[in-house]
Structures are given as C-alpha cells and as structure tokens.
Amino acid sequence: MKRNPLIIVVVAVVVALMLFIGIHTARRSGPGSAAASLDIKGHAAPEFALQSLDNKTVHLSDFRGKAVLLNFWATWCSPCKIEMPWFVELQQQYGPQGLQVIGIAMDDASKEDIAKFAKDLGVNYPILLGKESVGEAYGGVQFLPTTFFIDRDGKVLEREFGLKSRSIFEDNIKKALGRGQPVQAQK
Amino acid sequence: MGVTRKLVASLLSLVAAVTAAQPMPGPGAARVTFAPPAIVTVTRGKPGTVTLNFRVGPGYHINSNKPSSEFLIPTTLKLDAPTDIVIGKVSYPKGEDMSFPFASGEKLNVYTGDFAVRVVVRPLHNVVPTKYAIHGNLKYQACDNAACYPPKQLPMSFEVKVAKGAETAPRHNPAQSPHAHR
Structure with a gap:
C-alpha cells in the first residue's frame, strides 16, 4: 500500500x-x-476523619442515614458569613427530619479564632478543622463557600460553588432528605 | 488526493476543537498582577521612594491593608532587599468602602482595579553604585461577588539603581563632636 x-x-x-x-x-x-475537574456528583461522598472544635474525631460515616449538608468555609470568607446563619436555621428546621449540617473550616486561623467566629454566628452544627486532602477528595475546594448535599445513602446529590440563594439550599436539602433510606444514625 | 484533503480537513477540525475546548482560567488563575516600575535611581545614603503598581482583575476585589474585620486577611507586601539596602516604610493606599451582594449592610474595605504601594528604599553609604534587584511577595486574598479564593502570594521584583551622588564636604570626626556620646 x-x-x-x-x-x-x-x-x-x-x-x-x-x-x-x-x-x-x-x-x-x-x-x-x-x-x-473531578466531579463527584452522583458518586459516594468521600469518607473523612476530621477533628471537631471539641477535639473529637468525626467521620462522615457517623452520619449515615442522614441527609448531610457539607459546607466548606473559612473565617476570611465574607460570603460564608451570609450562608452560615441560613444553615443554622435550616438545621433547626430540617434537623428533626434527618438533616445534619457539617461545616469544614478550610482555614489557617487558630482553633480558638474559628470557634469564636462560629459562636458569633450562633452555629448549632459541628465545625470540623479541614485538611487539604479532604478538599482534594471532594474535587478540589479552590474557592469558598463550596457546599455538597449528600443523601441518606451517602451519595453526593448536588454541589454548589459560591454563595447561592437560601431557596437553592433548601431545595437541595429537601431532595437529599427524600432520597435514600433513613436509618438510625449513630449520631 | 481527495482523501488527503479530507484527512487534512478532519485533522485541522480536530485541532480547532481541542483548542476551543481549553478550559477558562480556573480558580488558580492570578487575580492580581504587578507592573514592574522603570528603574528608580536612589542616591547612596539617602532615601528614595519606589511606587509599585498592582492591578486587581475585573470582577474581583481584595482586602485592603486595613480590612474592616479582624477575620479578613489584609493585603501585605514583604520585601527582601540585598544587604546594605534598607527597606523603609511601606505605604499602602486607603481602601474603598464597598458593599457587596454577599455582605448586605456591611461595607468591606477593599482594593479594586489599580492600586499602588509606595516603598522607601535607602541604600547605605557603603553600597557599590550599581543596579540591585529587590524581590518580594504580595500576599492577598481575593473574592468576587459570590465566592472567595484562598490567600495567595504574588511574587514580584523591581530594580533600583544606586547612584554615588554628589561628593559632600568631609564629615567631621564624630568623636570630635560635642554631641557625640561615644
């Protein structure tokens, strides 16, 4: 040829x-x-073990059976300050139905400063001290706020980058609560 | 030959598609840039001011050197000068109090667009007159209207030309001065 x-x-x-x-x-x-570029939507939410402000090791799997709103934030992030009071309200409103809000502080600030910040905002959900490896596992959290909605089966249902309206968060929470099998969570 | 043309056209289309599909600048893209100044001449033993011009990209803002909250990260310039060149006062511009959609009722003191930092540089008397490079890093933390990006360091550098300056009259021996204490 x-x-x-x-x-x-x-x-x-x-x-x-x-x-x-x-x-x-x-x-x-x-x-x-x-x-x-790694999109984890539709996949199992990566497991993590992070320290809470009260020095406990918290795993994502501790909340299996609950719908989880996983919010990556930082003290230097002004838009995060807008969302967090919404999350406080949403935790109160939807907690009895099985919602668990978790905040992961991607911060260089001291634990004391993070705790003060959270207290000032009246945070009523666990705040965990973030690690870059956890951010990477969630697709690279390169700007804040970034929020993931995880259904009761531990699958990532939706993620929101940047500040969004309260109604978008609420809609995603309802979807997460409606999906998966509610089981007796360990926490 | 027709086959060749079709093949060439297909391959060129593929290249065009690949090129067009390149991602937009992501979150890691620089949001602040530095325009190196023209070389500033400073005289040995005397302070000179160098103006350093930075630009915040459209749609972004960074905290000023004196942000409105203790939790916000101020913009700061750290410089590393050669031996015998002293970095004096670093003067930051006043930020602008701005409101943002995410901070209703709260004004943030920020830099947007162009801003200049002024640095006093003083070569010691014994410096060899020539050009010197001064390196540094601008630490900033940028946000847009909906999200914030982790603190970043912008490496920068500028040059100063140290001039000998006019010869001055011989100095008195300090030991002979009535005001000298040692």
Missing part, C-alpha cells in the same frame, strides 16, 4: 500540536485544577 508522504507529515504535525497543547494546558492548570 502506497503512503502519501503529505499525509504522514500532516499527521505528525497535528500530533505534535496536540501534544503541545496538552502539555501546555497541564502546566497551566496545575494540580489543583485537575482536582477541580
């Missing part, structure tokens, strides 16, 4: 170009962006 040298040249050029673009993109994106 006779091969046209032009085709070989064109293929070589195109492959080289695509390789260049790929390498350039990988360099520009960095490791965090690769993680950000």
Whole structure:
C-alpha cells in the first residue's frame, strides 16, 4: 500500500500540536485544577476523619442515614458569613427530619479564632478543622463557600460553588432528605 | 488526493476543537498582577521612594491593608532587599468602602482595579553604585461577588539603581563632636 508522504507529515504535525497543547494546558492548570475537574456528583461522598472544635474525631460515616449538608468555609470568607446563619436555621428546621449540617473550616486561623467566629454566628452544627486532602477528595475546594448535599445513602446529590440563594439550599436539602433510606444514625 | 484533503480537513477540525475546548482560567488563575516600575535611581545614603503598581482583575476585589474585620486577611507586601539596602516604610493606599451582594449592610474595605504601594528604599553609604534587584511577595486574598479564593502570594521584583551622588564636604570626626556620646 502506497503512503502519501503529505499525509504522514500532516499527521505528525497535528500530533505534535496536540501534544503541545496538552502539555501546555497541564502546566497551566496545575494540580489543583485537575482536582477541580473531578466531579463527584452522583458518586459516594468521600469518607473523612476530621477533628471537631471539641477535639473529637468525626467521620462522615457517623452520619449515615442522614441527609448531610457539607459546607466548606473559612473565617476570611465574607460570603460564608451570609450562608452560615441560613444553615443554622435550616438545621433547626430540617434537623428533626434527618438533616445534619457539617461545616469544614478550610482555614489557617487558630482553633480558638474559628470557634469564636462560629459562636458569633450562633452555629448549632459541628465545625470540623479541614485538611487539604479532604478538599482534594471532594474535587478540589479552590474557592469558598463550596457546599455538597449528600443523601441518606451517602451519595453526593448536588454541589454548589459560591454563595447561592437560601431557596437553592433548601431545595437541595429537601431532595437529599427524600432520597435514600433513613436509618438510625449513630449520631 | 481527495482523501488527503479530507484527512487534512478532519485533522485541522480536530485541532480547532481541542483548542476551543481549553478550559477558562480556573480558580488558580492570578487575580492580581504587578507592573514592574522603570528603574528608580536612589542616591547612596539617602532615601528614595519606589511606587509599585498592582492591578486587581475585573470582577474581583481584595482586602485592603486595613480590612474592616479582624477575620479578613489584609493585603501585605514583604520585601527582601540585598544587604546594605534598607527597606523603609511601606505605604499602602486607603481602601474603598464597598458593599457587596454577599455582605448586605456591611461595607468591606477593599482594593479594586489599580492600586499602588509606595516603598522607601535607602541604600547605605557603603553600597557599590550599581543596579540591585529587590524581590518580594504580595500576599492577598481575593473574592468576587459570590465566592472567595484562598490567600495567595504574588511574587514580584523591581530594580533600583544606586547612584554615588554628589561628593559632600568631609564629615567631621564624630568623636570630635560635642554631641557625640561615644
């Protein structure tokens, strides 16, 4: 079979170009962006073990059977301050139906400062001290607030990046409460 | 030859598609940029001021050097000068009190757009007159109207040219001064 040298040249050029673009993109994106592209919606929520403000080790699996609103936040995040009072209210409203709000502080601030911040906002749900590895497991939490809605079976139902309206959170909570089998949670 | 043309066209379409599909700048993208100033000449033994110009990208804001809450992270510039060049006062601009959709009723003191930080640089008397590079990092924490990004360090550098300056009259021996204590 006779091969046209032009085709070989064109293929070589195109492959080289695509390789260049790929390498350039990988360099520009960095490791965090690769993680950000990981979409865990519809997948099992990654397990974690994090320390709470009262020095207890808390696992996500402790809340199996509950709908979990998992909120990544930080003391330096002004939009987070808007959401957190909503979460306090939503915890009160939907807690009896099986909602558990969990805050993960992605902060360099001291535990005392985080506790003061949470207390000032009247937080009535567990605040855990975040680790980068947990953020990475959740797809790379590169901006805050970022909130995940996990159904009773431990599956990520929805995630919201940035400040959203209270009604969006409430709708997602209702969906999370309605899905999965309610079981007696350990906590 | 028709097959060749079709193949070339297909491959070029593929390249175009791959290029078009490149992601937009993600959360890791720089939200503050630095425009290095022209080389500033400073005279040995005398202070000189260097103006450093930064730009906050459209749609973003960063906290000023004196943010309105203890929990907010201030913008700060850390400089590392060569030996015998002293970094003096770093003057930050006043921020602008702005309201944001996420902070109703609360004004945040922020920088947006262009802002300049002024730095006093004083080469000691014994510095060899030549150009010196001064390196540093601007620490900032940016937000847009709905989300905040982790604190970031922007590496930056600028050059100063140290001039010998006019020869001054011979100095009195300090030991002979009536005000000298040692």
